[in-house]
Amino acid sequence: MKFIHTADWHLGKLVHGIYMTEDQRYFLDQFVQLVEEEKPDAVVIAGDLYDRSVPPTDAVELLNEILFKINVELKTPIVAIGGNHDSAERLSFGSSWYRKSQFYLSGKLEIDIHPVQINGVNFYLVPYAEPSMVRQLFGDDTIHTHQDAMKSVIGKIEDSLNPNEPNVFVGHAFVLGGKTSESERTLSVGGSGCVGTELFEPFSYTALGHLHSPDAIKHEKVRYSGSLLKYSFSEAKQEKSVSIIEIDEKGQLDIRSRSLTPKKNMREIEGYLDEVLDPGFYEKQNLDDYLKIILHDEGALIDPINKLRQIYPNILHLERKIENIDKKKKQFFTSVKEEKKSEIELFKQFYQEMTTSEFTDEKIAVMTDVIKNVLKEEAMK
Amino acid sequence: MKFIHTADWHLGKLVHGIYMTEDQRYFLDQFVQLVEEEKPDAVVIAGDLYDRSVPPTDAVELLNEILFKINVELKTPIVAIGGNHDSAERLSFGSSWYRKSQFYLSGKLEIDIHPVQINGVNFYLVPYAEPSMVRQLFGDDTIHTHQDAMKSVIGKIEDSLNPNEPNVFVGHAFVLGGKTSESERTLSVGGSGCVGTELFEPFSYTALGHLHSPDAIKHEKVRYSGSLLKYSFSEAKQEKSVSIIEIDEKGQLDIRSRSLTPKKNMREIEGYLDEVLDPGFYEKQNLDDYLKIILHDEGALIDPINKLRQIYPNILHLERKIENIDKKKKQFFTSVKEEKKSEIELFKQFYQEMTTSEFTDEKIAVMTDVIKNVLKEEAMK
Structure with missing residues (x-):
C-alpha cells in the first residue's frame, strides 16, 4: 500500500x-x-x-x-x-x-x-x-x-x-x-x-x-x-x-x-551593495525569487531598497550586517564619553560615521544655526 | 412532485x-x-x-x-x-x-x-x-x-x-x-x-x-x-x-x-409600567418571549429596565412613547424661553418634569452650591 x-x-x-x-x-x-x-x-x-x-x-x-x-x-x-x-x-x-x-x-x-x-x-x-x-x-x-x-x-x-x-x-x-x-x-x-x-x-x-x-x-x-x-x-x-x-x-x-520546484524560491543574498547590483553577479540569479538581502556596507547608503528592487522585484527584507553598525556605534559613543566636544564637532563626527559624503562648510553653517536655535530654546524653558 | x-x-x-x-x-x-x-x-x-x-x-x-x-x-x-x-x-x-x-x-x-x-x-x-x-x-x-x-x-x-x-x-x-x-x-x-x-x-x-x-x-x-x-x-x-x-x-x-412554532416569539408590549408589571397582565403572557416594551408613562421612572427584566427576562428593547416626551420637552423649553427664571428655578422645574420625587430643601441647597460654583468658574475664564 x-x-x-x-x-x-x-x-x-x-x-x-x-x-x-x-x-x-x-x-x-x-x-x-x-x-x-x-x-x-x-x-x-x-x-x-x-x-x-x-x-x-x-x-x-x-x-x-x-x-x-x-x-x-x-x-x-x-x-x-x-x-x-x-x-x-x-x-x-x-x-x-x-x-x-x-x-x-x-x-x-x-x-x-x-x-x-x-x-x-x-x-x-x-x-x-x-x-x-x-x-x-x-x-x-x-x-x-x-x-x-x-x-x-x-x-x-x-x-x-x-x-x-x-x-x-x-x-x-x-x-x-x-x-x-x-x-x-x-x-x-x-x-x-x-x-x-x-x-x-x-x-x-x-x-x-x-x-x-x-x-x-x-x-x-x-x-x-x-x-x-x-x-x-x-x-x-x-x-x-x-x-x-x-x-x-x-x-x-x-x-x-x-x-517539488517552487515558482519563486525563498533565499538570502549577502554582500556589498555594489556587488549585489553588479550584472556579473545578478545575471546568474533567478531574479524573481523571494529574497532577504544582507548588506555588508558600512556608513549610509542612498535608497538601497529601491536600487535593489529594480533588479530583484521580490525582495522581502533588507538587512545591514549588525556587527559593523554596532562596532561603529560603540566607537562613536565611546568617543563621546571620552572627550568633551562641542555640539558641532560631535555632529560632524556622527555625520562622517554615518554617511560617505563630505561635511562641507555650507553644511557646517546650517548645522551651527540649528544647534544655536536649539540651545536658545532649551535655555528659555 | x-x-x-x-x-x-x-x-x-x-x-x-x-x-x-x-x-x-x-x-x-x-x-x-x-x-x-x-x-x-x-x-x-x-x-x-x-x-x-x-x-x-x-x-x-x-x-x-x-x-x-x-x-x-x-x-x-x-x-x-x-x-x-x-x-x-x-x-x-x-x-x-x-x-x-x-x-x-x-x-x-x-x-x-x-x-x-x-x-x-x-x-x-x-x-x-x-x-x-x-x-x-x-x-x-x-x-x-x-x-x-x-x-x-x-x-x-x-x-x-x-x-x-x-x-x-x-x-x-x-x-x-x-x-x-x-x-x-x-x-x-x-x-x-x-x-x-x-x-x-x-x-x-x-x-x-x-x-x-x-x-x-x-x-x-x-x-x-x-x-x-x-x-x-x-x-x-x-x-x-x-x-x-x-x-x-x-x-x-x-x-x-x-x-412552525418558535421557542421564543418576538413581539411588542405597550402600556404603563404599572400595568405591564401587574401579575393580572403578565401571568397570561409567555414571559420568555423576545420583547420590545413601549411604556406610556410620562416623567421619570426609576430603573424600569431592571424591574421589567425581573418579569420578562428576554426584553431586548425598551422605548418610551416619543410623543409624550416630546410634548414635555416642548413645554419645558417653551417656558424657558417665555419667562426669565433663575438657574435654581429652572433646575427645579426640570427636576419636577423628569422625576417623580420631591425637590426638597436639602436638594435645593446642594444645587444652589453647584450653580454658584459653576457661575464663579465661568466668570473667571
Whole structure:
C-alpha cells in the first residue's frame, strides 16, 4: 500500500505582506501532477491546510479545487486532519458528505476514533487539540500538557488497535525526540508543548504535521513531511519535499521523498551593495525569487531598497550586517564619553560615521544655526 | 412532485446583541420533523443560509448538522443557493462532493446554469450576485442594475429552457411587483435594487429569498417563503412559515404553507409600567418571549429596565412613547424661553418634569452650591 505524506500547506498565508496563494497554486499543481504519476492509494495531509481559521476566499477556492482534482478526478482517497492553524468547526463542515468519495477529513478531535481503512491499512486521524479541550473531552483533570493529552488519545486508540495490522497515526503536534538514548529523550520533552516520539510506538508509521522541516526529527517511523513551501527565511536552507511511503501488511516501511520546484524560491543574498547590483553577479540569479538581502556596507547608503528592487522585484527584507553598525556605534559613543566636544564637532563626527559624503562648510553653517536655535530654546524653558 | 420552499435562515444572527443560534436550532429541529412528515422530493433553500460571510462556528456546526439530517438521514435532495449575506466562495466549498448525495449547492453565480433535475422538475439555481459581477461574467457593459443583471441571467437560461417541462427558478433578489397592471409594475421597479416579477414569466414557479415576509409580493407563482424566524421587531406581526409546493408535469401548482412554532416569539408590549408589571397582565403572557416594551408613562421612572427584566427576562428593547416626551420637552423649553427664571428655578422645574420625587430643601441647597460654583468658574475664564 502506497500513500503520500504531506502537511502544512498553510493556504492563504501572508509572508512579509505578500499573499503566497499564487505560489501555492503553482506548487499544488505540481503536487497534483505527482499524485497522477505516483498513483498512490491515498494522500495524507497532516494538518494546517489553511494558515488561519478564516482564510481568504481565494485560498478556500484553491483548496477546494486541488482536493477535488486529487479525490474526484484522480480518484485518490484523501486522509486529512485539522492543524492548529485551521478552525476545527469550519474545516469540518461537509465532512460527512466527503466520506462517500473516500475523502476522510477530521477537523475536530473526537473521543472515539474509528480508523479509516484503505487497502488493508488503518489510519487513525487525530486533529490538533489543545490539552484543555482533551481534558474536557476525556473528563480527565490530570491532563495538562500536550504530552498528557496525546498519551490519553493514544491510550484510547490502543484499546481497540490490532497490532498485527499496519496502523498509521496521522497527527499534528510538536513532537521531539529521536531514536536515541533515554537521556536525550527526556531532555527534548522538557517543554509542555512537546510530545515524545515514544508515544507513537504502537503505530507502524506516524505521519506528522506542524514543524516545517522534514528533518525536524530523526526517527525511522515517526516523521514530519515538512511544509509545502518555505514560509520564512529561517526555512531558506531547507529542502521542501513530500514523502512517499510504502507499507506492507506487516507494517514494514519503504520511505522516499520527492521535492517539488517552487515558482519563486525563498533565499538570502549577502554582500556589498555594489556587488549585489553588479550584472556579473545578478545575471546568474533567478531574479524573481523571494529574497532577504544582507548588506555588508558600512556608513549610509542612498535608497538601497529601491536600487535593489529594480533588479530583484521580490525582495522581502533588507538587512545591514549588525556587527559593523554596532562596532561603529560603540566607537562613536565611546568617543563621546571620552572627550568633551562641542555640539558641532560631535555632529560632524556622527555625520562622517554615518554617511560617505563630505561635511562641507555650507553644511557646517546650517548645522551651527540649528544647534544655536536649539540651545536658545532649551535655555528659555 | 412536491418540494418545500424556505429561505433566509440567517444562521449566526445577532438580534439586539443576542445570538439566535439556540432559537434557530429549536426551529430547525421542527423543520426536520416537518420534512420527515411531508416527505417532499426536495427541500429548496433560497439563500442567506448564514447571516454573514464568516458566521460563528456554532452556526457552521448547526447548518452542517441540519443539512446532514435532511439530506443523508432523511434521504431528501436539497437545492440551495447563496444569498447576499453568504460568502459565495466559502459557501461553495465542497459543493462538488455534495452533488453525489443530491445536495445541490450553488454559492457563486456561473454563466452556464445547468438545471438540477429532480423527479421531472428542472431547478435553475441563481445565487445572489451584484450587477457588477454579472456585468463582468457576461462581458456586457450595459448591465448596471439588478434588473439588467437578472434579465441577462434569465435570457441566458431561456436559450436552453424547455417550456414544456416544469421549470423552477431559485433566486435571491429584491423582487417587487404583482400580477397586476403595467403602471403598478413600472412603479414598483423604480429603485435600481429591484427586479420586476415579469422577468420570471418563463418559469412555472419562482422560489425566492431575501425579503422576510411571505406576503412581500402577491403573485401566484413568484413567491417569497419568508425567513425562518422573526429577525427584527418590524417583523413582529408577520406569521412565519415554509411553503409546500406541489407541481405537476404541466407546471400546475398547488401551494400551501405550514408554520412552525418558535421557542421564543418576538413581539411588542405597550402600556404603563404599572400595568405591564401587574401579575393580572403578565401571568397570561409567555414571559420568555423576545420583547420590545413601549411604556406610556410620562416623567421619570426609576430603573424600569431592571424591574421589567425581573418579569420578562428576554426584553431586548425598551422605548418610551416619543410623543409624550416630546410634548414635555416642548413645554419645558417653551417656558424657558417665555419667562426669565433663575438657574435654581429652572433646575427645579426640570427636576419636577423628569422625576417623580420631591425637590426638597436639602436638594435645593446642594444645587444652589453647584450653580454658584459653576457661575464663579465661568466668570473667571
